[in-house]
Amino acid sequence: MTEKRVEVCFSPYHIPLYELAKKAVVVIDVYRATSAIVAGMGAGIEKIIPVSTVEEARAYLEKGYKVAAERKGAVVEGFDLGNSPIGFSDPALRGSTVVLTTSNGTKALIKAKSAKEIVVGSFLNQRAVVDYVNQNHDSVMLLAAGWRDRFNLEDTLVCGAMAQDLLSLGWTTDCDSCLGAMHLYDTAKNDIKGFMKNASHTNRLAHLNLDEDIAYCNQKDVFDVVPIYKNNEIVVEHVAKTT
């Protein structure tokens, strides 16, 4: 049996150091882009088109699409939706296509394009993602979207949680980032809100009162959807549980 391997990458900036062609990449921007994608698709959005820039997003808006745009944690002027998972859960979006641009998450998705498959991960679909990659892949990179190409704590925690799940299913790792992420998740797991209280995200966005969104994003296994990014759009897979 092939040994299944998981690794963690702390920032999309590091992607050029890796060969992705034979790997699934799980992109994680837990506060809040990938949580919004998971929540939205869990609530019935049919398709999400990630774009890099606000200009591209605006072009879609002018064509009549539903478009979400976030920068610096806030909804960009002229758009109705940002990257709030609660906003993405609006029943009015059921069955629709939504275009999305965010500061870090959508860029990470687009930068991972050379991967064998690109999966959208968050705490909200942690178990579903783990089951999906366990059933379909033998090499996985958990990619933290980070913040402005730098390491961040929140995405690292999700990487650590998913890596622990994969190791418990018999996967291995020889990657220090993965070991570090698992240790940090161990430290944080009983009080993620408390662990995050000194983190840069918390301080940077305190003025936006995102507490409700953050508490939402910290929930585990609310949805069994596995959004897949292919052909420039995100569509959903449902999976059976491994355990």
Next chain:
Amino acid sequence: MTEKRVEVCFSPYHIPLYELAKKAVVVIDVYRATSAIVAGMGAGIEKIIPVSTVEEARAYLEKGYKVAAERKGAVVEGFDLGNSPIGFSDPALRGSTVVLTTSNGTKALIKAKSAKEIVVGSFLNQRAVVDYVNQNHDSVMLLAAGWRDRFNLEDTLVCGAMAQDLLSLGWTTDCDSCLGAMHLYDTAKNDIKGFMKNASHTNRLAHLNLDEDIAYCNQKDVFDVVPIYKNNEIVVEHVAKTT
């Protein structure tokens, strides 16, 4: 009073994301380049010239210099010395100039060249480095040399230990890498050898029997020297203790 700030960078690959001109950078390659530099200078080496390539090192050898060269954890063929701190402590090297090339550490030093000042750090001179930067700087980046431009655990632990010391002296941080490094150091500090037993360094170099070197590198505050890299060479500063 100016607020003093510390940040941590997990890899020299990330240096382009930072403005270093007003910062001291502490370069850390604890297994083993910067530990060897500290041990060697603590034992009386007068000057160390770091070079990037084995070819440059060989050119110095032909000119009659004492030259140390390490690749893949071992002494490069044709050289007498690698990056062993015990080798660097040889009394025969007292008062001499040594040229050094290593896989990660010397490259990190050279890549940090735009910094206000470049300091060589390790567990062996942890307190001396902390006192020195506390007395002479108000903005410090702790730079992990990492492994092949990637995150590694061992250098991160030294970053976390030094960051904790600086915060205890009233410094602040708004950097998630710094918070993460401090958490990891907290997890590891009572048993660094045990913490490192699954790390990539341990597995990669197990065949080289480096246990004695690693145990040496894990010792704290053996030397009060603060090696400074300037004008393409490393020279030593001694410092008075802050506390």
